[in-house]
Amino acid sequence: MAGFDFLHGQWRVTHRKLGARLAGARDWFDFPGTLQVDPVLDGLGNIDVNVLDDPNGAYRAHSLRLFDASTGLWSIWWIDRRSTTIDPPVIGGFEGRKGTFFGDDLFAGKPIRVRTTYEPFDDTRAEWTQAFSADGGASWEVNWIMEFHRQ
Helix, strand or coil: CCCCHHHCEEEEEEEEEECCCCCCCCCEEEEEEEEEEEEEHHHCEEEEEEEECCCCCCEEEEEEEEEECCCCEEEEEEEECCCCCCCCCEEEEEECCEEEEEEEEEECCEEEEEEEEEEEEECCEEEEEEEEECCCCCCCEEEEEEEEEEC
């Protein structure tokens, strides 16, 4: 199975986060982290361990990615120790090497659309992005970028 196979293994991560989301902010801050991704369910998915050295408070998080062979789509869930809930999944797939995934969530008590992307650049570099839309997907604000560098 292709899909997320490129992500398996150990990575150094440079996180780049927007200072405030859906507020017209233009200030970004960077911080380091690590990522370990391992396959699950005989390759139908994978799970990762993120260690984020966020200056607002370091934490651990996990993503679970599962492939649905009947639809050809991937579902991705996020959990982290700052909350006891599992975020609603983003769902989508790959066109070429780039994967794009969408979901519905709440931000500051208001409904939003969420878009994430994953893209391998070569065997040693990949990128993830997250964007929010407060207008049903008519416009998007990228608010978090993770640059992965193979260890």
